[in-house]
Amino acid sequence: MLQKICFILLLCLPVVAADRPNILFIMSDDHTSQAVGVYGSRLAKLNPTPTIDSLAKEGVIMKNAFCTNAICTPSRAAIMTGQYNHVNGVYDLGGTLPMDQQYLAIEMKKAGYNTAMIGKWHLKKEPNYDYYKVLPGQGKYHNPTFKEKGKGAWGKNVVQMQGHSSDCITESTIEWFETKREKDKPFFLMHHYKAPHDMFENAKRYDSYLEDVEIPEPENLWSQPKFGSIATRGHKGGLDKYIGTSIGRRHEYRNYTKNNGPWIKPEGVDEMNDVEAKRAAYQLYLKRYLRCVKGVDDNLAKLFAYLKKEGLYDNTVIVYTGDQGFMLGEHDYMDKRWMYEEAQRMPFIVRYPKGIKAGSVSDTIIENVDFAPMLLDYAGVKTPNYMQGKSFRNIIESGVEPESWKKGAYYRYWMHLAHHWNPGHFGIRTKHFKLIFYYGVDYKEKGQFQTPPAWEFYDLRKDPNENVNQYDNPEYKSVISQLKEDLRKKREEIQDTDDKFPQIKAVVDEFWDYDEADRAKAIELAKEAEKNGLKPIRHRKKK
Ligand code: CA
Numbered sequence: 001m002l003q004k005i006c007f008i009l010l011l012c013l014p015v016v017a018a019d020r021p022n023i024l025f026i027m028s029d030d031h032t033s034q035a036v037g038v039y040g041s042r043l044a045k046l047n048p049t050p051t052i053d054s055l056a057k058e059g060v061i062m063k064n065a066f067c068t069n070a071i072c073t074p075s076r077a078a079i080m081t082g083q084y085n086h087v088n089g090v091y092d093l094g095g096t097l098p099m100d101q102q103y104l105a106i107e108m109k110k111a112g113y114n115t116a117m118i119g120k121w122h123l124k125k126e127p128n129y130d131y132y133k134v135l136p137g138q139g140k141y142h143n144p145t146f147k148e149k150g151k152g153a154w155g156k157n158v159v160q161m162q163g164h165s166s167d168c169i170t171e172s173t174i175e176w177f178e179t180k181r182e183k184d185k186p187f188f189l190m191h192h193y194k195a196p197h198d199m200f201e202n203a204k205r206y207d208s209y210l211e212d213v214e215i216p217e218p219e220n221l222w223s224q225p226k227f228g229s230i231a232t233r234g235h236k237g238g239l240d241k242y243i244g245t246s247i248g249r250r251h252e253y254r255n256y257t258k259n260n261g262p263w264i265k266p267e268g269v270d271e272m273n274d275v276e277a278k279r280a281a282y283q284l285y286l287k288r289y290l291r292c293v294k295g296v297d298d299n300l301a302k303l304f305a306y307l308k309k310e311g312l313y314d315n316t317v318i319v320y321t322g323d324q325g326f327m328l329g330e331h332d333y334m335d336k337r338w339m340y341e342e343a344q345r346m347p348f349i350v351r352y353p354k355g356i357k358a359g360s361v362s363d364t365i366i367e368n369v370d371f372a373p374m375l376l377d378y379a380g381v382k383t384p385n386y387m388q389g390k391s392f393r394n395i396i397e398s399g400v401e402p403e404s405w406k407k408g409a410y411y412r413y414w415m416h417l418a419h420h421w422n423p424g425h426f427g428i429r430t431k432h433f434k435l436i437f438y439y440g441v442d443y444k445e446k447g448q449f450q451t452p453p454a455w456e457f458y459d460l461r462k463d464p465n466e467n468v469n470q471y472d473n474p475e476y477k478s479v480i481s482q483l484k485e486d487l488r489k490k491r492e493e494i495q496d497t498d499d500k501f502p503q504i505k506a507v508v509d510e511f512w513d514y515d516e517a518d519r520a521k522a523i524e525l526a527k528e529a530e531k532n533g534l535k536p537i538r539h540r541k542k543k
Contacts, residue, residue, distance in 0.1 A: 021352065022316035023113070023188045023375055024307075027079075028296050029072060029120055029197040030336065031322030033347040035293050039063075042216040043286075043328075048293050051301040052320055052349065059318075059351030060360035060396045066409040066429060067368045070324040070336040070343040072197075073122050074414075075368055079323075080104050080123065082372035082387030084410070086496045091414040091443065096124035103384065104372040105129050108188040111379045116176055119169040119192035126154040129190075131180050133159075133172050139194045141165050141201035146172070164203035165194045166292075170299040174306050188379065191303070196292030198335070199262050206291040215286040218465070221247065221278070221329045226468040228331075231423055231438030231454035235526035242534040243451070244338070245420040247285060247329045248278030252533070254420065256281040256334060264288065282329050289328065317352040317378050321371075330465065337422040339411045339436050340466055344429065352378075355397045363431060364401045366392050367409050388494055407431075410490050416442035416450070421534060423451040424504070426496070428487040434458045434466070435483040439507045440525075451529050452522040453511040457483070484512075 034041035037053040038061055067075045069085050077083075077090035077097050081104070085091050088101065100106075105128045109115050117127045121134035133148040136158075144165045151157035161168040173191050181187055195202075202209075220227065227233075232243050245254040257277040259265035266280040300320075307313040325343040327333035336343040346368065350356060366374075369389030376383060377391035395401050408428040416424035424443065427436035440451035457471040457480050470476050491497055498505040511518045 020112075020186045020380060021354065021378055022186050022312060023108075023378055024316050024318045025188075025190045025371075025375065026192075026300070026318065026320045027190070028193040028195060028293075028322045030324065030326045031193075031196055031293060031296065031347060032324075032326035032328065032342060033322075033345050034328055034330075034342060035196075035290060035326075036347045038349075039347060042218060043290070046210065046213065046215070046290065048290055049297045051297045051304065052347075055300075055304070055318060055320055055351050056349040058353065058358045059349060059356050060362055062348040062350075062366055062396075063361060063363045064365045064409075064431065065321070065346045065348035065368075066344050066365065066411065067324040067346050068410060069412055069414070070338065071413070071415065072323055073124075075323040076122055078368045079371050082369050082383070082389040084369060084388055084494050084496060085412065085414070087388065087494070090123075092418070093415070098125050099128040102128040103387070104375065105188075105190075107372075107376055107381050107384065108379055111376070111381050112185055113188040113379060114182040114185040115188045116180070117190045117192070118173045118176060119190075120194045120197075121192065130182070131176060133176075135165070135194055138197065139165060141194065141199075144168055144194075164201075164295065166295045166299045167203060169193055170303055173303060177306065177310065177312075186379075188375075193296050193299070195296050196289050199264070200285075200288035200292050202288065202291035203295050206294055209291050209294055210287050215283055215290070217279075217282060218328070218330045220331050220465055220467055221282060222332075224331060224467050227466065229438065229454035229456045229469055229471065230452045230522050230526050231425075231440055232456070234452070234530055235523050238526060238530040239451070239534070242529070243421050243423065244331070244333050245335060246332045247282050247334055248332055249274050250332055251421070256285050278332075285334065286328060289326075314353050317350065317355075317375070319371075319375070320349040321346050335420045337413050337415070337420055339413065339425060339427050339429070339434070341434075341460075341464070344409075344411055350396055355393075357399070360396065360399060362396060362399070362401075364392060364395050365406060365409050365429070365431065367406075408486055408490060410487075410494060410496070411436075412496065414443050416440065417534065426487075426491075428483060428490060430483070430486075432459070432461050433479065433483060434460060435480065435487060437487075437508070437511075439504055439511070441504055441507050443501045443504060450532075450534070452525040453507055453518070454522055455480075455514055 033039040035048050037044045037049045038056040073093050073095050074085045074090050077088045081088040115129040116131040117129045118133050131149050133146045145158050145160050147157050148159045241252045245251045247256050257269050266284045269277050325345045326336050327342050330342050373383040373389045373391040374393050377393040408430040412426040423438045423440040425438040436456045440453050455471045456469045458466040
């Protein structure tokens with residue numbers, strides 16, 4: 001009898017345990033896959049992330065995880081709601097997510113999880129968690145203040161910490177484990193670093209990290225004659241100096257060789273020629289960025305050591321990601337926002353030894369709207385109907401991608417020409433190809449569009465760095481028309497059809513087929529934009 005009971009218990013125990021693991025969602029800000037060792041970029045040889053790499057090697061690396069809008073607040077809103085930005089309403093940096101729309105946190109709590117949010121939040125409204133301690137807005141790198149639950153009304157509940165933000169956030173999380181966690185429940189913890197967001201301020205102890213190292217340059221920092229389109233470069237390169245802020249001196253208003261606003265200017269750069277100046281700016285940009293990354297990685301080593309000591313490391317689903325990618329000099333671009341690989345891709349790693357085989361690598365396409373459904377799946381919650389994403393838990397556990405799984409990731413950037421002069425665009429990215437449509441008009445402005453519309457198409461099998469726009473290559477004619485059709489269907493399926501934005505809809509309809517008349521008109525618009533110089537545009541806050 002006893003034997004029989006033991007046998008039944010043995011059968012049941014792992015099921016019960018696997019049913020309700022703890023969930024730790026770790027996200028850094030702007031930490032791009034090129035700066036994560038296991039993603040194997042040119043920077044991997046610098047060994048930027050040994051801790052994150054160990055996590056990845058014991059779990060699964062998602063090679064094709066994409067954000068639907070490569071900018072902080074909208075990406076966070078997509079993760080929190082499981083919805084694209086035109087549905088959750090967070091189009092840009094001015095967007096907010098009210099408490100009753102913080103679905104992931106709400107569903108976790110409903111499922112009996114003890115919920116906490118610590119670090120960078122950036123969704124403006126009070127976080128709907130059992131506990132929170134969040135940076136106000138972007139937060140500060142040094143001696144940051146936080147808003148902490150239990151310290152008064154939202155906005156007045158400010159506490160001050162001393163030290164670097166990455167250290168303070170880790171310390172706060174360990175303190176939550178020690179003194180605040182409800183130990184009779186599984187936990188759902190979001191642990192979010194501010195680093196390595198610009199302006200890249202590292203903790204003092206990293207000042208000399210990589211000091212004497214020459215950071216490898218991407219080839220397309222220098223030359224890319226077939227990259228882009230009239231939308232991104234103008235007619236015969238006439239908009240090169242106005243579209244997409246740069247590492248070198250290319251961009252007229254904002255580049256990393258200029259002491260422009262809070263940017264750091266490399267020493268002696270004014271006396272350098274263009275090549276020397278770009279080289280120096282690149283080294284400085286990368287070193288400052290990677291010093292912040294190193295701070296994150298070391299802090300995670302500390303956090304993981306704590307989890308191991310407490311016996312929490314193996315019964316917790318641990319996710320590591322960044323809220324979007326980042327351009328580290330590829331195409332001579334800085335910042336994010338683009339649909340190009342470096343900005344669109346998110347690092348995404350999951351470790352959970354009870355369900356995921358160590359050393360797994362997946363090329364399944366996932367989008368940030370799928371994160372909430374996947375996390376909820378681990379909590380035993382069926383994806384709510386209002387979420388547009390789908391759980392990929394089965395895929396990462398079985399290694400098998402079902403035939404019905406999505407074939408492409410949708411992307412859309414709304415903030416036309418804001419901050420870094422990126423034209424409004426949308427597109428689709430499949431395992432092999434990428435099709436981008438730059439419609440070039442703001443969603444809030446009425447009237448004329450300001451930049452020439454154009455399509456770009458990249459064959460990622462032959463050209464993973466997207467150096468050759470093949471939109472006009474007749475060899476790809478049928479592939480491109482199929483992709484356009486897929487893009488049209490995807491937009492209908494997720495209801496991103498611009499019915500609310502007639503000024504965009506008109507451009508999309510007019511330039512969809514991109515016939516000779518459209519091309520001629522794009523040239524006129526490019527010349528006009530060049531003449532006007534695309535003066536700095538201050539993006540208006542959402543009313
Ligand atoms: Ca970000």
